[in-house]
Amino acid sequence: xxxxxxxxxxxxxxxxxxxxxxxxxxxxxxxxxxxxxxxxxxxxxxxxxxxxxxxxxxxxxxxxxxxxxxxxxxxxxxxxxxxxxxxxxxxxxxxxxxxxxxxxxxxxxxxxxxxxxxxxxxxxxxxxxxxxxxxxxxxxxxxxxxxxxxxxxxxxxxxxxxxxxxxxxxxxxxxxxxxxxxxxxxxxxxxxxxxxxxxxxxxxxxxxxxxxxxxxxxxxxxxxxxxxxxxxxxxxxxxxxxxxxxxxxxxxxxxxxxxxxxxxxxxxxxxxxxxxxxxxxxxxxxxxxxxxxxxxxxxxxxxxxxxxxxxxxxxxxxxxxxxxxxxxxxxxxxxxxxxxxxxxxxxxxxxxxxxxxxxxxxxxxxxxxxxxxxxxxxxxxxxxxxxxxxxxxxxxxxxxxxxxxxxxxxxxxxxxxxxxxxxxxxxxxxxxxxxxxxxxxxxxxxxxxxxxxxxxxxxxxxxxxxxxxxxxxxxxxxxxxxxxxxxxxxxxxxxxxxxxxxxxxxxxxxxxxxxxxxxxxxxxxx
Amino acid sequence: xxxxxxxxxxxxxxxxxxxxxxxxxxxxxxxxxxxxxxxxxxxxxxxxxxxxxxxxxxxxxxxxxxxxxxxxxxxxxxxxxxxxxxxxxxxxxxxxxxxxxxxxxxxxxxxxxxxxxxxxxxxxxxxxxxxxxxxxxxxxxxxxxxxxxxxxxxxxxxxxxxxxxxxxxxxxxxxxxxxxxxxxxxxxxxxxxxxxxxxxxxxxxxxxxxxxxxxxxxxxxxxxxxxxxxxxxxxxxxxxxxxxxxxxxxxxxxxxxxxxxxxxxxxxxxxxxxxxxxxxxxxxxxxxxxxxxxxxxxxxxxxxxxxxxxxxxxxxxxxxxxxxxxxxxxxxxxxxxxxxxxxxxxxxxxxxxxxxxxxxxxxxxxxxxxxxxxxxx
Numbered sequence: 074x075x076x077x078x079x080x081x082x083x084x085x086x087x088x089x090x091x092x093x094x095x096x097x098x099x100x101x102x103x104x105x106x107x108x109x110x111x112x113x114x115x116x117x118x119x120x121x122x123x124x125x126x127x128x129x130x131x132x133x134x135x136x137x138x139x140x141x142x143x144x145x146x147x148x149x150x151x152x153x154x155x156x157x158x159x160x161x162x163x164x165x166x167x168x169x170x171x172x173x174x175x176x177x178x179x180x181x182x183x184x185x186x187x188x189x190x191x192x193x194x195x196x197x198x199x200x201x202x203x204x205x206x207x208x209x210x211x212x213x214x215x216x217x218x219x220x221x222x223x224x225x226x227x228x229x230x231x232x233x234x235x236x237x238x239x240x241x242x243x244x245x246x247x248x249x250x251x252x253x254x255x256x257x258x259x260x261x262x263x264x265x266x267x268x269x270x271x272x273x274x275x276x277x278x279x280x281x282x283x284x285x286x287x288x289x290x291x292x293x294x295x296x297x298x299x300x301x302x303x304x305x306x307x308x309x310x311x312x313x314x315x316x317x318x319x320x321x322x323x324x325x326x327x328x329x330x331x332x333x334x335x336x337x338x339x340x341x342x343x344x345x346x347x348x349x350x351x352x353x354x355x356x357x358x359x360x361x362x363x364x365x366x367x368x369x370x371x372x373x374x375x376x377x378x379x380x381x382x383x384x385x386x387x388x389x390x391x392x393x394x395x396x397x398x399x400x401x402x403x404x405x406x407x408x409x410x411x412x413x414x415x416x417x418x419x420x421x422x423x424x425x426x427x428x429x430x431x432x433x434x435x436x437x438x439x440x441x442x443x444x445x446x447x448x449x450x451x452x453x454x455x456x457x458x459x460x461x462x463x464x465x466x467x468x469x470x471x472x473x474x475x476x477x478x479x480x481x482x483x484x485x486x487x488x489x490x491x492x493x494x495x496x497x498x499x500x501x502x503x504x505x506x507x508x509x510x511x512x513x514x515x516x517x518x519x520x521x522x523x524x525x526x527x528x529x530x531x532x533x534x535x536x537x538x539x540x541x542x543x544x545x546x547x548x549x550x551x552x553x554x555x556x557x558x559x560x561x562x563x564x565x566x567x568x569x570x571x572x573x574x575x576x577x578x579x580x581x582x583x584x585x586x587x588x589x590x591x592x593x594x595x596x597x598x599x
Numbered sequence: 600x601x602x603x604x605x606x607x608x609x610x611x612x613x614x615x616x617x618x619x620x621x622x623x624x625x626x627x628x629x630x631x632x633x634x635x636x637x638x639x640x641x642x643x644x645x646x647x648x649x650x651x652x653x654x655x656x657x658x659x660x661x662x663x664x665x666x667x668x669x670x671x672x673x674x675x676x677x678x679x680x681x682x683x684x685x686x687x688x689x690x691x692x693x694x695x696x697x698x699x700x701x702x703x704x705x706x707x708x709x710x711x712x713x714x715x716x717x718x719x720x721x722x723x724x725x726x727x728x729x730x731x732x733x734x735x736x737x738x739x740x741x742x743x744x745x746x747x748x749x750x751x752x753x754x755x756x757x758x759x760x761x762x763x764x765x766x767x768x769x770x771x772x773x774x775x776x777x778x779x780x781x782x783x784x785x786x787x788x789x790x791x792x793x794x795x796x797x798x799x800x801x802x803x804x805x806x807x808x809x810x811x812x813x814x815x816x817x818x819x820x821x822x823x824x825x826x827x828x829x830x831x832x833x834x835x836x837x838x839x840x841x842x843x844x845x846x847x848x849x850x851x852x853x854x855x856x857x858x859x860x861x862x863x864x865x866x867x868x869x870x871x872x873x874x875x876x877x878x879x880x881x882x883x884x885x886x887x888x889x890x891x892x893x894x895x896x897x898x899x900x901x902x903x904x905x906x907x908x909x910x911x912x913x914x915x916x917x918x919x920x921x922x923x924x925x926x927x928x929x930x931x932x933x934x935x936x937x938x939x940x941x942x943x944x945x946x947x948x949x950x951x952x953x954x955x956x957x958x959x960x961x962x963x964x965x966x967x968x969x970x971x972x973x974x975x976x
Contacts, residue, residue, distance in 0.1 A: 209907050
């Protein structure tokens with residue numbers, strides 16, 4: 074009997090398994106978080122390489138590097154890889170690593186499902202990328218896969234659809250896990266309104282994912298049957314409606330935009346108070362603003378389609394609703410600035426990325442407000458102005474927040490401090506080049522350059538040259554980040570448990586690196 | 600931070616510079632009252648954003664400079680203020696409402712297509728535009744507008760192309776521009792034959808999607824004669840970047856002359872469809888039609904880009920029964936990029952292009968006369 078107990082205890086204390094199988098069979102939230110983050114990093118470079126092809130072709134007018142069909146597949150797959158392969162898995166990885174540590178839990182609530190939801194992803198993206206080697210090439214109809222154009226794709230079409238299905242299943246399972254963990258596994262005393270904002274924003278994000286991913290799955294399944302089963306959901310010739318696809322897609326697509334940014338809000342709300350050495354300003358208004366944004370995200374989708382010819386009443390509704398989003402988003406920015414106000418600030422790399430996020434995300438917000446004005450959107454729509462807008466909110470927004478999070482929590486995860494000098498260099502080179510890359514695209518769009526074209530008129534040359542140069546530098550400077558992460562994992566100055574002077578929260582009470590099972594005994598939250 | 604200020608000031612300066620020069624910074628003001636009110640809206644919302652930006656970024660920059668630990672700043676511990684939260688909720692709402700009012704009136708004006716003087720139907724086709732004059736003096740005029748042959752040649756040449764010959768208008772020139780009279784309200788009916796396109800001329804102030812199975816409406820009234828250029832704005836496949844739009848606005852008397860000219864050309868074409876053509880005539884005309892309408896997919900050498908765009912050289916259809924070949928070209932093939940050319944080309948052009956396809960690249964299946972097309976319709 075006593076022997077059995079002893080074995081049982083040993084079993085409980087075991088650390089990671091040895092060898093490669095550890096990563097295949099792991100149910101540990103930290104291992105799975107690491108897998109997600111590394112997968113996201115690999116996808117970030119694959120998607121980035123595609124962006125380099127795009128910028129190389131657009132460096133000069135005329136067709137020099139690729140043919141138009143391949144160019145279209147580059148823009149399409151760049152977006153799919155960056156959204157579903159890089160940013161979303163990176164946020165899920167952060168959630169896996171951080172949520173149990175932040176709420177005082179030993180692990181995620183559903184560890185086996187956690188393993189499964191990660192391991193679907195490599196298969197999903199292998200399917201997607203394999204279409205490049207099939208008859209007809211990769212998807213080239215835009216990441217929104219609008220019919221009828223998307224139905225003209227070659228043999229790779231069903232593979233792309235299945236890839237999206239798999240990525241969606243992975244997201245839904247990851248989200249269910251996060252919701253269950255947050256609602257059931259908080260330490261005693263950790264009431265909802267005491268949770269760190271990162272946990273709050275992820276809780277809301279997870280609901281958005283659960284609500285919208287099935288909608289996307291439905292839309293692409295209808296595409297699949299239109300192509301192979303003779304249905305005509307989206308074919309006007311068969312009684313269907315191509316615009317209906319856009320409504321369904323953007324009913325998913327607009328909440329998706331907030332799926333890509335709400336966790337970023339949570340990260341920035343963690344970092345700014347730490348380096349301002351001052352509590353977050355307006356915690357409860359931050360929670361309410363996040364919830365309002367999530368609600369509004371469901372009733373603004375058709376601002377992506379102002380030019381499809383909706384009735385004017387519809388256009389007015391979606392214009393007003395879209396403008397309303399500026400209000401809760403503004404509240405967030407004002408709260409961050411107030412948190413900085415009269416603080417005692419230092420600017421280590423995470424803070425630099427967080428401040429960069431606030432400024433450049435706000436610039437993206439401004440162009441978003443401009444795009445909300447429907448009559449003006451009739452000019453902006455489908456031009457480089459839109460490209461500039463969503464890259465400001467997604468690259469200098471979402472991606473910057475992920476970078477900030479990586480720098481902020483790397484010392485906690487690895488137990489080693491990262492190279493501060495290299496980190497700051499990475500920030501400054503990235504920030505200068507990313508603005509050289511994307512800011513001129515506003516001008517190109519306003520001057521009349523449509524998006525998704527491989528070749529352009531000579532008057533657009535100058536800004537395209539500048540934008541491409543910025544793109545190459547930004548792309549190359551991300552190699553510094555990969556090297557820095559590698560170096561930090563391998564070694565470096567030992568980090569303290571608290572790591573940052575102004576850091577508060579349960580994850581900082583654990584050792585650096587934290588034990589394999591975060592909190593085996595629930596901490597008391599006062 | 601300094602760089603950001605630099606960029607912002609560049610943008611501010613840009614607001615006053617010409618929109619046409621290289622390094623253009625701002626939206627084009629355009630040539631219609633609509634484009635002018637859109638431009639005004641754009642500028643209002645732009646300045647609103649600038650003012651908010653100056654306040655928010657100003658406070659941040661002040662704080663970043665002064666509230667540093669290295670300057671001995673001690674952190675205050677305040678962390679909420681209901682007054683502030685209400686203030687920065689209500690002020691933006693007021694700003695937004697005041698923005699929504701002019702935006703609403705512009706939108707209502709843009710969507711009002713009533714009382715038009717004439718109507719033009721615009722059809723988007725991979726990768727060209729078709730214009731049909733529906734009513735008025737020009738009623739019955741119909742044309743296909745594709746990328747000018749020289750520009751098309753240059754973009755297919757790749758890195759060897761000499762683009763300087765085109766000045767600023769590389770890829771912005773078509774064979775048959777849309778001609779409209781000045782001072783008249785022109786209503787557009789937009790639709791598409793295959794996939795979704797979007798008809799956009801920045802100087803007119805709007806774009807509108809052309810969707811298969813749907814008819815969208817829009818309108819313009821140009822007061823100054825001139826040439827106004829644009830492009831397809833909705834991704835529509837391989838050659839999306841190569842379907843420009845050129846609108847020529849002519850004074851009413853010049854427009855009337857143009858209409859008369861087009862009518863006589865159309866009559867000549869109709870007459871020619873009724874006579875017997877020689878093989879050389881058919882092949883010469885056919886090559887021309889093929890290059891503007893078919894070569895984008897099936898390629899100038901007839902080899903296509905299988906599997907999406909099948910080869911015609913040595914194909915069973917181009918060497919087989921003429922009736923099957925004619926019916927495929929007339930009706931297209933569902934589920935593929937092959938469009939129905941029934942309403943896109945006239946009898947003579949169809950006969951010529953089919954004859955060309957049946958005799959080029961080693962094919963040898965005889966010619967087809969315009970009369971055969973007429974009979975097959």
